[in-house]
Amino acid sequence: MRDEAEWIALRNRNRDWLRPWEATAPPGTADAPVSFRTFIRKENSMWRARRSFPMVIEKDGRLVGRVTLGRIEWGAERGGSLGYWVSQDEAGHGIAPAAVVLMSEYAFGQGLHRIEVAIRPENSASLSVARKLDLREEGMRQSYLYIDGAWRDHRIFAATSAERRSGEWWTGVSSNVSG
Structure with missing residues (x-):
C-alpha cells in the first residue's frame, strides 16, 4: 500500500506510451474502476491461489514497470x-529482457513447464525482447486481444523449462542489451 502514490504517478506518466499495447475490456463489458487497495487485494489473492505471479519492476529503488x-x-x-x-524513460536499457528472464526462472522454479508471450506485430520493442531471449515463435493469433479500441492480432512466443538452458538466458541478456 505504501507504493500507491508512486504507482499511480508511474501509470499516469506512461498512459499514452502503454495505450497501444495494453489489453482493455471491449465496449459494454468494462469493469468498474477499482481502488488501489482493491487492486492490491485482488493481486494478492491471485498470488496465493497460484493463478498469477504479479511483480513490479524496480530500478535504483524506483518503480519503473x-x-x-x-x-x-x-x-x-x-x-x-x-x-x-x-x-518510456527506461525503455531500451535491458530492463524488460531481464524482467522476463527473472520471471521465467521464478515460474519454472515454481514447477511451471511453459511460458508464453503474446506480442502485437507492430510492437518492435517487445519483438526485440523476444529476439534477445531467443524465444521460440509459434505463430499468429488473429484478433487475440482487445487493445486500443479494436481486436488485435498477436505473434506468440514461448519457452519451456527444458529449453531454458539454465544460466545461458542471463548471459545472453547481459551480452545483448544496451545501456
Missing part, C-alpha cells in the same frame, strides 16, 4: 502467459 505471469494453469498444462511493460 511491471512483469506478470498470469492465466496460470496447473495440472497437465503447467503454463502461463507472461506480460510486461517498462516506463
Whole structure:
C-alpha cells in the first residue's frame, strides 16, 4: 500500500506510451474502476491461489514497470502467459529482457513447464525482447486481444523449462542489451 502514490504517478506518466499495447475490456463489458487497495487485494489473492505471479519492476529503488505471469494453469498444462511493460524513460536499457528472464526462472522454479508471450506485430520493442531471449515463435493469433479500441492480432512466443538452458538466458541478456 505504501507504493500507491508512486504507482499511480508511474501509470499516469506512461498512459499514452502503454495505450497501444495494453489489453482493455471491449465496449459494454468494462469493469468498474477499482481502488488501489482493491487492486492490491485482488493481486494478492491471485498470488496465493497460484493463478498469477504479479511483480513490479524496480530500478535504483524506483518503480519503473511491471512483469506478470498470469492465466496460470496447473495440472497437465503447467503454463502461463507472461506480460510486461517498462516506463518510456527506461525503455531500451535491458530492463524488460531481464524482467522476463527473472520471471521465467521464478515460474519454472515454481514447477511451471511453459511460458508464453503474446506480442502485437507492430510492437518492435517487445519483438526485440523476444529476439534477445531467443524465444521460440509459434505463430499468429488473429484478433487475440482487445487493445486500443479494436481486436488485435498477436505473434506468440514461448519457452519451456527444458529449453531454458539454465544460466545461458542471463548471459545472453547481459551480452545483448544496451545501456
